[in-house]
Amino acid sequence: MKNIKIGLFGFGVVGEGIYKVLSQKPDIGVEVNKVVIKHLDKERNAPITLFSTDPAAILDDPEIDLVVELIDDAHAALEIVTTAIKRGKSVVSANKKMIAENHTTLIKLSKEYKVSFLYEAAVCGSVPIIRNLEEYFVNDKLKSIRGIVNGSTNYILNKMDENNESYESVLKEAQEKGFAESDPTLDVEGYDAAHKLSIIALHAFGKIIPYELILRKGVTSLQPFDFKYAKEKGLVIKLIAKCKTDESGELNSLSVIPEFIDKNTTLGRTNLEFNGVLIESSLADEQFLYGKGAGRFPTSSAVLSDISALRYHYQYEYKKGTLEYLPKNEGLAKFYVSFNNDYVVDNSIFDKIEEQYNDGKRTYLIGMIQWQKLQKSFILSNPNISLISSN
């Protein structure tokens, strides 16, 4: 079998890791021909002749079969990926934002040009969720997928719970330890989780969901008051990315919302920077995949798996379809809403309030809210209100 020749965009920790593994293991049959980076003046642990700042050095080289795209910028990534595909090159990418926002275009292009476009590393690092949804759970009717898919946020929630500390002070510590970005917005507001959820929903249910229609509320408004409530009930708070069908089996809602979880369950025990995904299906019952969702080695592992699958011309079949779809958001669910007393929340969002409590400073309300009402509610965007799913 002829060697695969790779062009690498980006030489951060993951890019360098992949370069290292591939050069140390020639038997894999994959060689890195060229690496395109932004700045040539940084010192690199690889021969200088390998590098270029010109994307054309990869995209115009007919020798290169495969583009591995590992840059942060989603716009630049899209440009690179679409050009590569149009030149008949297969692509491996870890850019969840770029993928989630361009499903339809990218799938159409890769079919038209008959190339593979793989992105296991974009969702939960080394946890092989996409491959398993594509290959393993094809005939099993899925009911829901619930996942902890953002390690930074999970680390922060875990520490807030353990140390009884405010979001701000835990964030600072997490940033110092390298578990959170200097601008953590994408993670802690749930954008990153929503991108991953959108990719999961496509492979699990064959539906492409407009990203804005994923109900999303991050963790920045959560207070020690909320964690105290959770602790008293033996619960923990996790940011859960969830897609769920209705009784007829149709995809009903997609959400990234903090959720109370029994601490003695698989998701409840997914702590620190770990990721866990729970697949609920008719036949296999509950299936749980757990591992490191980010970081140099786990991400490299996922990228390498994709590269290696390409030696066998693997491509996603999208067997469940690629239909653009608006989630129905029918029915209602139980939520916990809390806010300080200097703040007034209109109770009418609730169909029915089952519990309310006030400690003189802060109030919580628990009751049933219709998904469709929640979707239009200011609660999702208001930083002074905590919202926690409570089923």
Place this chain on the structure above:
Amino acid sequence: MKNIKIGLFGFGVVGEGIYKVLSQKPDIGVEVNKVVIKHLDKERNAPITLFSTDPAAILDDPEIDLVVELIDDAHAALEIVTTAIKRGKSVVSANKKMIAENHTTLIKLSKEYKVSFLYEAAVCGSVPIIRNLEEYFVNDKLKSIRGIVNGSTNYILNKMDENNESYESVLKEAQEKGFAESDPTLDVEGYDAAHKLSIIALHAFGKIIPYELILRKGVTSLQPFDFKYAKEKGLVIKLIAKCKTDESGELNSLSVIPEFIDKNTTLGRTNLEFNGVLIESSLADEQFLYGKGAGRFPTSSAVLSDISALRYHYQYEYKKGTLEYLPKNEGLAKFYVSFNNDYVVDNSIFDKIEEQYNDGKRTYLIGMIQWQKLQKSFILSNPNISLISSN
């Protein structure tokens, strides 16, 4: 694409489940043409014309592309599977004993006749461990695989721990609830786990290990005394199937031995009838797969995944090899050994004893034992001695 035509051997809960799913979902493109069973007189939830007691009704039918073998008897299963392969039919099997004892023959035959031979359901039911080892962890250097792969035994250990009860009384309860067979030997003595471990080791390390060389000790000799020790240290006892490399990366030992596990770890929390497999690799770090390892639906789910993969002519590539190999069993490990005082155990098995304790009735010793010594030791087979790995 032309429909796949299946011949089914066995119509127990799994066989019937698969027949049902396939007849309710014609879009899968798979139909059951014939079912061979032992007794025609039992009532079946399917048209009587579907059934036969004659294997030739399937094996001699050139229309049938795929044989799904779901019978208990390993000898009869081998006869069916080898005949089917020789007639150019692909095979899906759930018979771990048959597979583990005939790796070399079956792989050779299926290569020679260019058919697929798949068996995801043979290892941990719905947990997609074989597929992930084959496809996903190909380039990642694996260090060890440790799994709870027998649900009956795990259920029994869990109940012994929870209720402080003897093996005998818990077994009785488990049998009444259908969690243990009337003859539980294969499960509780670790034979079943060793069969599964042998299949795992083949796909993880590319080695075929003579079944007798897997160090094996079941759970029937464990006493409340042993569970008391575990509890005091925050540990639980699990029957762990384990294959482990040495520092040079070569497969060193395969064992199915009870093990003390921190109860706050992924394996420590794999309770009741659940299965969990922990893959330790250089890149992905720790990857954990968890789900139901047996039972009607989980097993059906795995069989259906294999059937569905055959629509795309999937076959195992055995990319890590299929070498017959004798484990080296080098080095030593820490073990806990306990026995009643009317019994004498020769201490010389230990290289070094680190702890010993006697409560007037029973003794435990903890110390380092060489794998090679353990392999030849009567401790493995003696029902009066508890052996627990203690690393």
